Amino acid sequence: MDNFQFFAPTKILFGENQIEALPQELSQLGKTVLLAYGGGSIKKNGIYQTVKSLLEEHSFQVIELAGIEPNPRVETVRKGAKLCHEHQVEVILAVGGGSTIDCAKAIAAAYYYDGDPWEFTKDRSLIKKALPVATVLTMAATGSEMNAGAVITNLATNEKLGTGAACMKPKVSVLDPTYTYSVPRYQTAAGSADMLSHLIENYFSPTTSATLQDHLAEGIMKTVIEYCPKALKVPEDYEARANLMWSSSLALNGLTGSGKAGSWSCHPIEHELSAYYDITHGIGLAIITPRWMEYVLNDQTVDKFVQFATNVWGIPYNKNKFEVAKKGIQALYDCFVSWGIPMTLPEVGIDQSQLKLMSEQAIQHSQLNRTAYVRLEAKDVEAILMNCF
Structure with missing residues (x-):
């Protein structure tokens, strides 16, 4: 196991009606709030009115930033930072899923930066300070409610890139499983696929001695595999939604990745699909991941795939490792x-016209050919994408 620092300072308010504690938590961070949210689903399901009423009852000054995109755009980050300056915002409250929270984090960092926030995606060291961020999670998927990362999109350059800093970690997050009851079936499945991908990315690492991290990841994977079908069948199954929501947070708060070397493989490839075609992130990951697994399965990696097969899926072990894998x-x-x-x-509207370009960009924007579990070049990425047709 490699040396590491683990820092997960987010205060989690988990369970039904925990929103009632939000005003007290926010008051410790500031009284002028930027309320950030997406396309309006929180107004349809009543969460918006609940949050707005609580803030008004406790005399918060509220400025709203609505319409954050599913793949949040740098233009929205710029707009949000401008609003924060104009109204002397003290705290940002993101109500929504990972995209909304990612955008809020980027805005929080942009507030203290004189340059363009897109520069954060090229050099994370530019992030020195951030406004405090609080979240009310409405979709279990990205784990952004408990980590330092943010992914934003630049349509002008067809780039979807990540950034992050410890100061961007949310101070407090409300995780009420009932807030995910109205998440559509398609998005529930996509979010669950995203969780599995986060776990898989950390699981398949050059580090072979992080046994505890692997077993934690296996347990969370099995939880997602067990409860996603239950949530799809009965959207208001509290037990299912609760287990998925907590799995989302634990999958990417550093718990399963700390002490492990290497960089991720499937996410950099999928980010190119989202950048060029604006598809749902979790769906792209679901399409890519099994094909990536097939491509990198070899004599050196087979034992790890056997571990994945036996410990996660309960497939009986036999001497034919490749068969089990x-x-x-x-x-x-x-x-x-x-x-x-x-x-x-x-099926998600992607043809072969941009494959070569996206493959080259995936290499350019990542560590795929340097520190990935199995190093990949552009030709390898293109082959994996071709296998997705």
Whole structure:
């Protein structure tokens, strides 16, 4: 296990009606609030009115930033930072899923930066300070409610890139599973696929001695695999929604990745799909991940895939390692299919016209050819994407 620092300072308010404690928590951070949210679903399900009423009852000054995109754009980050300056905002409250929270984090950092916030994606050291961020989570997926990362999109350059700093971690997050009851079936499946991908990215690492992290990841993966179908079948199953919501946070708060070397493989590839075609992130990951697994399965990696197959999927071990490994990969593929996820790129509107360019960009924007679990070049990425047709 490699040396590491683990810092997860977010205060979690988990459970039904925990929103009632939000005003007290916010009052310790500031009284002028930028209320950030997305396309309006929180108004349809009543969460917006609940939050707005609580803030008004406790005399908060509220400035709103609505319409944050599913793949949040740098233009929205700039707009949010401008609003914060104009109204002397003291705290940002993100109400929504990962995209809204990511955007809020980027705005929080941009507030203290004189340059353009897109520069954060090129050099994270530019982030020195951030406004405090609080969140009310409405979709379990990205884990952004408990980590330092943010991913934003620049349509002018067809780039979707990540950034992050410890100061961007939310100070407090409200996790009420009932707030995810209205999440559509498609988004529930996509969010669950995103959780599995976060765990898989950390699981398949060059570090072979982080046994505890692996077993934690296996347990969270099994939880997602168990409860996603239950949430799809009965959207108001509190137990299912609660387990998925907490899995989302634990999958990417550093718990399973600390002490492990290497960089991620599937996310950099998927980010290019989202940058060029604006698809749902979790769906892209579900399409790519089994194909990436098949491509990197070899004599050096087979033991890890056997571990994945036996510990996560319960596939019996036998002396034919490759047979066991392939069964594990197939089990993941079949799982996504059973959740109703489209498993080819044409099904989500992607043709072959940009494959070469996206493959080259994936290498340029990542560590795929330097520190990935199995190092990949542009030709390898293109081959993986071709296997998605």
